[in-house]
Amino acid sequence: MSTVELSPTDLRNREKSRGSLVLGFGLLVAVTFTLLSLFVLLARIFTQAIPAFRERGTDFITDTIGSEPGISGIWPGLFGSFGIGVGVLLLAVPLGLAAAIYLEEYAKPTRFNRFVIVNIRNLAGVPAVIYGVLGLIIFVGWLRPITNGGSVIAAALTLSVLVLPVIIITGMEAIRSVPTGIREAGYGVGATRWEVTRDHVVPYAMPGILTGTVLALSRALGEAAPLIMIGAITGLLPETSLTGKFTAIPMLIYNWSGRPDSAGGAIGWSNSAAAAGLVLLVLVIAFNLTGVLLRQKFEKKRVGT
């Protein structure tokens, strides 16, 4: 009997169906456009930034903000962004890490602790501009004796609050991925919970924690909306101080992008804005690279032990 109702030659390649061609083509178009938007964006920033750097050289970094693109630099912005970065590292990272350790290692799965975790996840989804409102009232208003109003300190505090959920969430993930065997080994020799956490869990989770730190830092450096809300300066800023008026690189990009390019000078405001954007990107990429290097170092250590 023959159960083969189709001949073997029917196994040959038939024309591809229209559907699979359309799907394949559509996917390729989508990926191409996604990649293209990234590359065009980067290329645009790069090509527009080059004239500014050619014209201004390192003065672009060290000069203060001027009234013309030809004499303008980003020093006050760098100062502000630096302050924000340091603030996040000193404040948000330890605080976030402590919270993550508590929630993963200490907290019992009570209803309240579950609420705390859900709340953190919700905080991560709150728009940045709303953190700006919070900063405006709490850090610029209530804490004026400490921050002296809309200062770098207020900005650092505001952005620390903004990135705190990111640090906690990535920290918790990193800690959760630590094998229980590592903890048991610690308890086995009579260590306390805190000793086990400090000596075994955190070092093991370090690569993940660093990833979160880098993510948070990049985010804090790039945010502009909360800074507008707390009153960062968009005009001239001859003096930089921790407690005086301040600005940051994203604010410069925001402000300079909006100015018309006059026909006169060798470079226009859009070149300055692009150059400031490039500095920001380089900073963010540098942080990411440092993060990767540190992560590798810690991962190697992990293998070693």
Next chain:
Amino acid sequence: MIQVQAVQPERTAESSVVFSVRDLNVFYGEFRAVRDASFDINENEITAFIGPSGCGKTTVLRCLNRMNDFIESARVEGKVQYHGVDLYDPQINSNEVRRRIGMVFQKPNPFPKSIFENVAYGAKLSGRFSKTEINEVVENALRQAALWDEVKDRLKASALGLSGGQQQRLCIARCIAVKPDVILMDEPCSALDPIATARIEDLMQEIKKDFSIIIVTHNMQQAARVSDRTAFFTTEINPESDRRTGVLVEIDSTRKIFSMPSDERTELYVTGRFG
């Protein structure tokens, strides 16, 4: 579209051969998982693949319907002929191959759709049936898979609500509904209790008149009970690396394999003294 004239496979003494495999070698990256396997599979028979874990039974089985295409690192060498057609010929449409050579997996894997949709899925794809015919196809497939009476009142219910044994029979029905020529079964009963296993074994006997079946099993009694022929695979120390490569020791009638195998290793295995 090239409509090559239908060439019926020769129906001579060889006509009962579905698969003719020669010098099959399968690699996962650098690792050679199966070495130089050669065997024939007969039509309308149940062939059992037995052997210790890791000896390449699944690997060989998945070569027979090009399921290995989906494993990035897998590479197949040698000849796999299906009714005289080389399955690995670049001209071959692998979807067509799998339509002809269906597969039932170790873990029941129903789609998260209704029972009806599960069975109708493959049949609809083949485009061979009209809407009304599909209903019939589904019913027949479910009947053949001995599941119809249990589910006929809830065809619209989710397949995920069925028990493990029912799910596996549903997967068999889904496979049958495409009206394949061969059914490959990779340890179809390993997740099931003895009663569900017995039902599936009955079912295999039932449908064997319509299909050629290859079943991988770790259950020696099962192989002895259901199969006409049995292939025994084992692993060998690999001179190229420290991992063990799978080889086909022998393939013969099931009675012979379990009573007087020609290889000592087979005897040790089927009598439970090795593996």
Next chain:
Amino acid sequence: MRAVLGGAAMVTVVISALILFVLFRGAIDFFRSIGWDFGILVDDSAAPGWFPRRERFDLLTIVLGSIVMGLLAMIVAVPLGLGTAVYLSEYAPPRVRRIVKPAVEVLAGIPSVIVGYFALKFIAPNIVDPIFSPDQPRNMLVAGMAIGVLVVPIMASICEDALRAVPMSLREASFGVGARKSTTTVRVVLPAAVSGIVAAFIIATSRAIGETMVAAMAGGRDGSGPRVLSPLEPGLTMTAAMTNAAGGTDQVKAGAPFQVLFFVGLLLFVLTMSLNMIADRVVRKYRQKY
């Protein structure tokens, strides 16, 4: 030690409480300033608009601004994000994946103010102007497209996670009856991942509505707003309205024109929070399925 660590965790609860407190208190101040005259929020004059300095608060103007730009963003982000996700999870050979995936991550890390610059200096002059020649170089289409680019990575990564969560065995089941890759993708993988994809859509929408810089820089910030629902008109989002209100000189940081930012902030908070919670619920549903 436990108390110190626990205190750190409690800080997050305090933050949430403060956000709610600040927004509610400010919103109440605003309503007090306008004498609880809710009618002021619905401007039925011939030319309605959002002009806080002139005590005109037509809520529909800024809500429509957010919706139109959010919608435009999703029109860009859904095909690009979902397409990229499907490509990465179902089609991309490992070698291509190793390039595309980090590129999407880099795109996710681009600060929104740089995307705003890109909108102003590239999308407006090189894409929208030549094709549509709008009256204003800054309009909702320019901003919407740029916000779309901004949320593509969110869409892509959440969708990809959802697609990868679909067990391999389901794809094998489909291939096992001879289905093509495209059929398997469309008929088996996408339906199985649908709740994750829906969640991705909701979360991306929430981000698009909450996005401030691009909308403020490229959207036109025009309070006479999108009553003509043409994407080529300039418009004002809720977020941009907030920065407008806060960005004044110190003297104006009082009274209804300033306080309105808390009211808008509260609306935005409730809106994005609801979207996120819905998404969370949808995600939880699909986690349970397998």
